Amino acid sequence: MVRDASSIVTRRQSRGHSARLAAVAMLLTVGVALGAEPKEWLERMNHALTTRNYIGVFTHNQGGRVETLRIIHRVRGRDVSERLLSLDGAGREFIREGDELVCYFPDKKTVLVERRAPDGPLLGALPTIGDDSALVYEIRGGQRERLLNRTTRVVTLHPRDQFRYGYKLWIDEETAMPLKTQLCDKTGEVIEQIVFSTIDLPERIPDSMFKPQMDASTYRWLRAERQVASNATPALWEAMRLPPGFRMANRSAQALPGSSEPVAHLVFTDGIASVSVFVEPRKPDSAPPQVGPARVGSSSAFSTVIDGHQVTAVGEVPPNTVELIAKQVKASKTATQGLGLAPPPQRK
């Protein structure tokens, strides 16, 4: 009996020793990867978000309000379907399938159908976290933290200037899904937070999961016109100056509901945050010009009028960034003939 007991202890000791060895070996391995690790976790996360099927429930907390939502995301080849469903309140739903985003507002018995520009990038095409990003964000972390009974890696993106927000992410070690996301301002104060309570990554998600839960057949359906008038060559718009780290990532003509003419849509990104600029011609003496800041959730917007065009910048960035970008938009010289109708107001 006694011998047996001592041998057990011995075995335990040796097991403990090898476990320590393994731990040291693992630490070494991790140490090698540590240099680029937070960035790699971000890339893994982006990859997971855009390539994996997932169904999850999360709480969204912004401006002191909490809302519970379910998200269903499916990727089949180049086909991305997504359903965002509010579990609180009126049960609004956003369902994206193919190039259509259908917004259901049961409280208003209204359905809004938005279409993507046909020449737009793949939904999965995302800004890459390049070296540029490291110039404007301090990317830190990679340490493990327990969250929702899962092991996560915590990565922070701290903005190096006042032109962007920071992120703090709890990335699931096994799946690379962000289980918790915080949007923070320069001082580190949390502006917006998303926390998943459940998340599944099924192999397949049936089409039936992308049907709205309400019968919308009696709702009013509003659609953007599919085609935009293309007889006039849309002016090539660009930004003269941009905040540090931002670059133009995309430029297209977009059909928006009710617009007879294409709306120029420019996208600027610093690799993490992005800002869209929309340029619409103003018919003289018709549309009231809109100038000033606005806010949708934690997104900022700024509108101004430039050369007879309504220019609006929108993005998940601080208000000063959208304002700066909006005011820097100009038509390229090669394409200004389209502006003939609008007298360029030079007045300051």
Place this chain on the structure above:
Amino acid sequence: MKEETSEERHVERDSQLSAMFDGELSAAECELIARRLARDEALRSQWSRYAMVGAALRAERGVALHERVAFRVQAAIAQEVTYGEDVAATSTRTAAVVPGEVLRRAGTRRWSALAKPMFGAGIAASVAAASILMLRGQGDTEQPALLAAAPASENVVLASEAAPAPAAGTLASAAARRPSSGEPERYITPPSGQAGIASPARLANYVVAHSEYSGPLSRRMALLGLVGAEAANEDASTPADAEDSSAVAAGAPDGP
């Protein structure tokens, strides 16, 4: 000089429309804008572009159909004679009695009437009308005045059928404020301080379009902003509210 005046007028008109959407204008002022919308095709189509989105986005809580104003607006914008008569009749009945039942029935009829031109040539007018229907604020203190002026709504309908002539009654005082230059109604803009982009609806369009082009993280954030768009609007008008909150994501959205 002339250009600047016109620009100013645009700004003012814009903020008036905005104020109306925010439920801050009196009933009489709303009616004037509605009539202006009925006459001014350009203005109407401008608004149709985004009015409905904002309506849908903002009207979930705290803002409800303002039936009586709704009828006026509808009547002013309606082009079809029979349709206009129908609404006018309903409106009069409503004004006289105002039980909830009548309002609801009238509402149903209005939607079915709206449904027809929705995908046709009448889309601009319909959408503009609907947006006003939906966005009119609930806490309107002008209701009694509006009820008293009920007969005027018939005048409005008749006027819009025949010619854009000013109607009598409640409109007189506002008409007196018109400048002689020919630019129609000018209204009192309430000092709401919300002088930013006047159209949350168009903004919503932009945010949706933008979300398609941003990274997966920020895309989610952007769309979530839309789900809670009404909250955003409130934050914009009363930033102090955000600071009162003690929840996790509280804090000053306007921080540096």
